[in-house]
Structures are given as C-alpha cells and as structure tokens.
Amino acid sequence: MALTSDYRKREESITFSAEPAGQGETHELLTLNIGPHHPATHGVLRLIATLEGEVVRDIKPIIGYVHTGIEKTAEQKSYWKVIPVIERMDYLSYYFNAMAFCGAVETLLDVEVPPRAQYLRVIHLELNRIASHLFWLATGALDLGAISIFWYCLREREMIMDLFEMSSGQRMHTRYFQVGGVVEDIPRGFPAKLRKFLDVMPSRADQYADVLENNQIAFERLHGVCPLDEETLLKIGVTGPLLRAAGNPWDLRKAAPYSSYENFDFKIPVGTVGDNYDRFRVRLAEIYESVKIVSQALEGLPEGPFITTDRKVALPPRHELATSMEALIHHFKLVTEGFRVPTGEAYYPIEGPRGELGCFVRADGSAKPARVHMRDPSFVNLQALAPMVRGAYIADMIATLAMLDPILGGIDR
Amino acid sequence: MPDATGLELTAHELREADSGSILGTEFHRGRATLLANAEHVVTVLSTLQNKGYTFLASLHGCDYYPEEPRLGVLYELLDMKNVDRITVKARVPVDEPRIASVVELFPGANHPEREVYDMFGVVFEGHPDLRRILMPEDYEGFPQRRDFPVGGEAVLFTYNEQTSYGKWH
Numbered sequence: 061m062a063l064t065s066d067y068r069k070r071e072e073s074i075t076f077s078a079e080p081a082g083q084g085e086t087h088e089l090l091t092l093n094i095g096p097h098h099p100a101t102h103g104v105l106r107l108i109a110t111l112e113g114e115v116v117r118d119i120k121p122i123i124g125y126v127h128t129g130i131e132k133t134a135e136q137k138s139y140w141k142v143i144p145v146i147e148r149m150d151y152l153s154y155y156f157n158a159m160a161f162c163g164a165v166e167t168l169l170d171v172e173v174p175p176r177a178q179y180l181r182v183i184h185l186e187l188n189r190i191a192s193h194l195f196w197l198a199t200g201a202l203d204l205g206a207i208s209i210f211w212y213c214l215r216e217r218e219m220i221m222d223l224f225e226m227s228s229g230q231r232m233h234t235r236y237f238q239v240g241g242v243v244e245d246i247p248r249g250f251p252a253k254l255r256k257f258l259d260v261m262p263s264r265a266d267q268y269a270d271v272l273e274n275n276q277i278a279f280e281r282l283h284g285v286c287p288l289d290e291e292t293l294l295k296i297g298v299t300g301p302l303l304r305a306a307g308n309p310w311d312l313r314k315a316a317p318y319s320s321y322e323n324f325d326f327k328i329p330v331g332t333v334g335d336n337y338d339r340f341r342v343r344l345a346e347i348y349e350s351v352k353i354v355s356q357a358l359e360g361l362p363e364g365p366f367i368t369t370d371r372k373v374a375l376p377p378r379h380e381l382a383t384s385m386e387a388l389i390h391h392f393k394l395v396t397e398g399f400r401v402p403t404g405e406a407y408y409p410i411e412g413p414r415g416e417l418g419c420f421v422r423a424d425g426s427a428k429p430a431r432v433h434m435r436d437p438s439f440v441n442l443q444a445l446a447p448m449v450r451g452a453y454i455a456d457m458i459a460t461l462a463m464l465d466p467i468l469g470g471i472d473r
Numbered sequence: 474m475p476d477a478t479g480l481e482l483t484a485h486e487l488r489e490a491d492s493g494s495i496l497g498t499e500f501h502r503g504r505a506t507l508l509a510n511a512e513h514v515v516t517v518l519s520t521l522q523n524k525g526y527t528f529l530a531s532l533h534g535c536d537y538y539p540e541e542p543r544l545g546v547l548y549e550l551l552d553m554k555n556v557d558r559i560t561v562k563a564r565v566p567v568d569e570p571r572i573a574s575v576v577e578l579f580p581g582a583n584h585p586e587r588e589v590y591d592m593f594g595v596v597f598e599g600h601p602d603l604r605r606i607l608m609p610e611d612y613e614g615f616p617q618r619r620d621f622p623v624g625g626e627a628v629l630f631t632y633n634e635q636t637s638y639g640k641w642h
Contacts, residue, residue: 124607131592132616136623167502294553297529297581315556404501407549407560409530418531418549430619435531435549443584472607 089117092454096125100203100458103468107461109454116457119446127472134432138398139165140239142429146419147233149434150470152195155181155188156412158237160419160434163318164408165239168401168423171373175362177241178320182357183254184227184236185319186350190261191220192413193343193350197268200340200462204281209271216264219257226250239399240374241367251358258355265347272340279337286448286460287335296447297440300415302464305342306334312411323360324353336456339463373399398427414438414465436470475557480505483524483559491516504560511546511563515573518548518561522578526550526559529575532585534593538619542566544593548575565595567618574600592617 089110096106104125110118130149134142146161147154159181166173173181198213221231227246228234236242272278290306303310311328313321329345331338367374371390380387401423409418415437422431445464449457475483477500484495484507494513499506509517531549548561565572574597575582586597587606594615597603605612614621 124605124609127607129616132621132623135619167504170502294528295580297579310553315553405506405535406502406504407531407558409558416530420531420533420535420547420549422535431535431617433531433533433535435533439584439588440581443581 096122100461102199102461102466103471105466105468105471109457111454114453114455116449116452116454119449119457121442121445123442123468123471125472126468130473131432131434134429136428138427139401139429140394140398142432143237143239144233144235146432146434147235148469149473150412150414150417150436150438150467151232152192152467153188153413153417153470154233155184155237156410156417157419157434158235159185159319160408160410160412160417161421161432162237162239163410164406164419164421165401165423165429167406167408168404168421169239169373169399171240171368171370173241173319174365174368175320176245176364177366177368179357179361180242180246180366181237181319182321182324183246183354183361184224184242186354186357187220187223189350189413190347191217193347194220196343196413196462196465197340200459200465201272201278203458203462204278206272206275206278209268212264212268212271216257216261219260223250223254223257226253238367238374240370241365243367245366251361254354254358258351258358261351262348265344269344281456281459282337282340282463283335284333285336285456286452286463287333287338288444288448289334292447293334293444296444298415298444300412300437300441301342301346302334302339302415302441302444304328305331305338307332312409312416316409318408318410321353324356326353326356336459336463343465400425400427401429409435412437414467414470415441434470434473436473438466438468438470439473442466442471475505475559476500477505480507480559483507483521486524487517487520490520499562505558506560506562509561509563511565511572514546514548514561514563515575515578518550518575519578521550521559521561525552525554526557528553529579529581530558532575532582532589534589534595534617536593536617536619537564544570544595544618546572546589546595567594570595571598572596573598574603576600591615594618 089112092109092111094107094109095101096104106122108120109116130145133145143158147157149157194213194217198210201209224234225231228236290308293303293306307330309328309330326349329342331342375394376387376390381391403425405422407418407420409416418435420433421429424430448460480498480500484498487495491513494510494517495507496510497508528551530551533547535545537543537545542564544565544567546563550559586600589595590603591605591608
C-alpha cells in the first residue's frame with residue numbers, strides 16, 4: 061500500500077515542461093566521436109559531435125582518411141594515363157571524373173570531339189548519374205532503417221553495371237572516355253539492352269517512391285528535417301541536388317551546356333524548402349530526367365567516328381598499323397610518350413551527380429600535366445553539414461548525412 | 474566567360490578602384506584570368522562579388538616551379554545570373570607564402586583554403602581554423618609542391634617493419 065502511494069507521489073512530482081535542456085549548472089555538453097569506421101558515415105568520415113542530450117549543438121567533420129594523393133600521382137603520368145587514376149577519386153561517378161579531366165585537356169588541346177562521341181558520353185554520363193543516385197537511395201534509406209529498398213536499388217544498379225561492362229569491359233572505373241572521344245563504339249546488342257533498362261527504370265523508380273513515401277516512419281524522418289535555405293547554401297558553395305532542393309534551378313547541363321546537352325529536352329527538378337524530403341525527391345526526380353536524356357541520345361545517336369581523327373591525340377585504328385608506316389609512328393609515339401599539350405590552364409566544370417565537378421589542369425608543354433586539381437562537390441558540400449544539423453537530433457543528423465550524399469573518395473582524393 | 478575585351482574592361486575598372494591591384498590579364502582558350510596582386514586580393518574579390526560574381530566555384534593552389542613567385546592561389550568565380558566565369562590568380566613567393574583569407578567574403582572557402590595550406594603551405598591570414606585537412610596533423614612538408622619527391626616515404630609492411638626507418642621503433 062505504502063509503495064503505490066509513494067509511486068503516485070513521485071509520478072506527480074515529474075514536470076513535463078518544455079524548458080530548453082542544457083541550461084544551468086546541472087547540464088553539460090557531451091563530445092562524441094563518430095567514426096571514422098562507422099556504417100552510417102558513408103565511407104571513412106569522422107565526425108566530432110557536440111551533443112546536449114540527444115540534440116546536436118555542433119559538428120566538426122574530420123577528413124583525410126582515404127587521401128591517396130591522386131592529384132600528385134597525376135603529375136607523374138602522361139595525360140592519357142591520368143584517366144584511370146582520376147576515375148578513382150569519386151568512386152561512384154567515375155564517368156564524370158573522366159569527363160571533367162578529358163574536357164579540360166581537350167580545351168587545352170583545342171580538339172574537336174565528334175558528335176557521336178559526345179552522344180555516347182552523354183549516354184554513359186546519365187547512366188552513371190542514375191547508378192550513383194540509386195546507390196545513394198539504397199544506402200540513404202538503409203540509414204533510415206529501410207533495408208528492403210537497398211536490394212531493389214542495387215538490382216537496377218546491376219543492370220547499369222552490366223551495360224557498362226558491355227561497352228567497356230569493366231563495371232567500375234571503366235576508362236571508357238578518352239581525350240578526343242571514347243575508346244570504342246558501343247557493341248552490337250547494347251542499344252537493345254539499354255532500351256530494356258530504359259523501359260523498366262521509370263516504373264521501378266515509382267516503386268521506390270511508393271515504398272518510402274507510404275511508409276510513415278520514413279516519410280516523417282525526411283519531411284521538414286534539417287532544412288537549409290538557398291542563400292546559406294550559395295554562400296557555402298553548395299551545388300547540385302542540394303541547392304536545387306532549396307529551390308534554385310542551377311544546373312550546368314542547362315546553364316552552360318557541354319557535350320551537346322543543349323540538344324536534349326529535359327527538366328530540372330527543384331524543391332521548395334530544402335529539407336531532407338526535398339533532397340530525396342529532387343534526386344529521385346532526376347532519375348526520370350536522366351532516363352529521358354539517355355533515350356533521346358540513343359534515338360538520335362549520330363553516325364560517324366567515336367573518337368577524334370586527330371592522330372596526334374588519339375590512337376590510329378588497329379587495321380591501319382599493318383599498312384601505314386605513319387600510323388605505326390603515331391601509335392608508337394602515343395604509347396611511349398603520349399601527346400604533348402601546349403602551355404596553358406583550363407578549368408572545366410560539369411554537372412556531376414553531387415554538384416559542380418570542375419577539373420583544373422595546368423599544362424607546361426610536356427606530355428605530363430603540371431597540376432591537376434579536382435573541385436569535388438562532396439568536399440565543398442560537406443561544409444554545409446554543420447549548419448544543417450545544428451539543433452537537430454542525432455538520429456536526424458545521420459539521416460541528413462545520408463541525404464547530403466558525400467563520397468569520401470572524392471572528398472579526400 | 475567575358476571575352477578578351479570584357480576582361481580588359483573589368484581589369485581597368487578594378488585598377489580604377491584600387492591602383493596596383495591588377496598586375497595583368499590572361500586570356501587563353503576562352504578562359505579569362507585576372508592576375509591580382511596578392512596583397513589586394515580581398516578588395517579585388519569583393520569588388521568582383523559586388524559586380525555579380527557572387528559564387529566561389531573553386532579555390533585551388535598551383536606550383537609554378539621554377540617561375541617566381543612560385544606558388545599561385547586561384548579563385549574560380551561564377552556569376553550565376555549571367556552564367557559567366559572569371560578566374561583571379563594571385564602569386565606568392567615560396568619563402569613568404571602569405572595571403573589574406575577570403576572566408577569572410579565566401580564562407581565556402583574554408584575547406585579549400587585549408588587544402589591549399591595543407592598541400593602548398595600557403596598561409597591564409599585571418600582564416601578561422603587553419604589546420605591541415607587531408608594530410609595527418611603531424612605531417613611535415615607540403616606534398617603538392619613540385620620539388621616534393623614522390624616515393625620518398627617508406628611504406629611499412631610486416632616484412633620490413635624491423636629494418637625500415639618507420640615510426641614504430
């Protein structure tokens with residue numbers, strides 16, 4: 061008897077006031093280390109979180125754990141041998157890395173890329189964008205606790221990987237783009253297989269939206285969580301889907317078209333408030349737009365050479381080597397020394413899956429670049445994490461990190 | 474991109490506002506570059522920011538060895554309204570690599586400036602938190618400089634951990 065009455069008394073003494081926690085002498089801040097090896101940090105990212113109870117007051121990202129010095133390595137290699145190492149920076153968007161580098165070198169060389177090569181590039185870039193977004197959705201939903209969607213997304217990503225394997229022999233880091241064009245024409249059977257993928261992809265994307273949006277838990281963990289306004293994002297230098305989620309339709313494919321993007325009819329999805337839900341929706345909508353671009357590029361694929369005919373830059377075709385001395389000389393020269401690039405500097409920005417991916421190349425007249433720098437969008441976008449999550453719960457911080465989509469290979473290079 | 478004439482006009486305007494701020498211009502393959510005096514870089518960038526180049530797309534370093542002054546800091550500015558890019562390049566000598574930080578103007582310059590410091594040793598004065606970012610904190614030297622050798626560090630494996638001059642003994 062005495063026990064229950066005491067319980068009631070204690071129960072009554074509890075106050076449910078909404079006073080802010082962490083004020084006064086009884087509360088203190090906790091500094092928590094998250095990572096570098098943690099499944100929710102999307103790679104080897106370390107976060108020093110200052111917590112007050114469950115609320116994040118500040119966060120400091122610490123990076124550099126997968127720094128491999130690719131920019132330094134690139135200075136030791138002839139231009140065409142730089143492509144494979146530079147593809148390994150942002151390991152989910154390898155075609156984009158290669159495109160930015162090849163574009164910068166082509167600008168310095170003043171080489172014309174044939175239209176067929178430009179279209180083939182667009183097909184592979186947009187397929188890569190879909191693959192990258194699928195991987196983001198798969199792992200991002202995993203962080204929200206939705207495991208089943210992971211397998212669905214990777215199922216479709218597998219179809220893209222098979223297409224890449226078909227055109228270049230590799231599933232990742234394909235080295236398909238060359239300075240002046242692409243390494244090979246697409247094989248017979250590629251268009252049919254690609255069409256099969258394009259037919260199935262939009263309905264699969266509908267299913268992802270249904271799985272996540274009709275799930276109240278997933279929806280509420282995204283909706284209204286950690287918004288950041290357009291002005292702050294622009295000050296920090298954020299580009300890509302994160303900026304578009306806040307309502308700014310900045311997309312280099314439309315603003316400053318490269319590789320004949322001006323020939324395609326597509327829309328730029330934008331959000332309104334820039335919360336996690338908008339970030340999710342914008343990327344999902346981009347998958348549909350990329351499907352539209354790929355199908356247009358496939359239908360309108362022009363005939364002609366797939367790489368520039370400038371023999372000083374691109375290898376001569378194999379059959380010429382047996383009959384032409386000149387071709388043999390060019391082949392020997394390109395394989396041993398590579399081509400020389402006239403002195404100059406170029407900065408070539410493209411729209412990667414995570415934002416503006418710009419490659420700066422300085423040529424000093426030799427066959428090796430004097431400086432290669434990649435402006436990786438993840439590296440800049442990561443600075444927006446702290447303003448996004450200040451004042452949010454730690455679980456929402458994990459969800460926001462997932463929606464930020466940082467790729468540590470690109471951040472650390 | 475502004476064309477060659479537009480670049481000269483911009484350079485002239487900047488010189489009018491602050492004489493001695495612009496040392497020259499470069500126009501190569503459609504890319505406009507202003508060579509700025511390293512001491513005036515903040516005024517140059519804030520003038521350009523007021524002109525509409527409000528977005529700092531990229532900030533990176535470059536070593537111009539053997540030219541002097543050796544190190545370069547490049548600011549890739551972007552005018553989103555007119556879709557126009559301009560590059561500001563400031564050169565600093567390797568024995569006195571100091572330049573003012575632009576974090577006040579562009580908060581997004583924080584990480585890139587730390588990277589340039591890390592890789593080239595350029596000290597950004599006024600930077601709120603100038604530490605190494607990609608290399609380990611106790612690392613010595615600035616690896617992206619052209620005179621920094623490749624392969625100078627022994628990699629420790631189990632077979633050479635006793636003989637190599639690593640940190641482990």
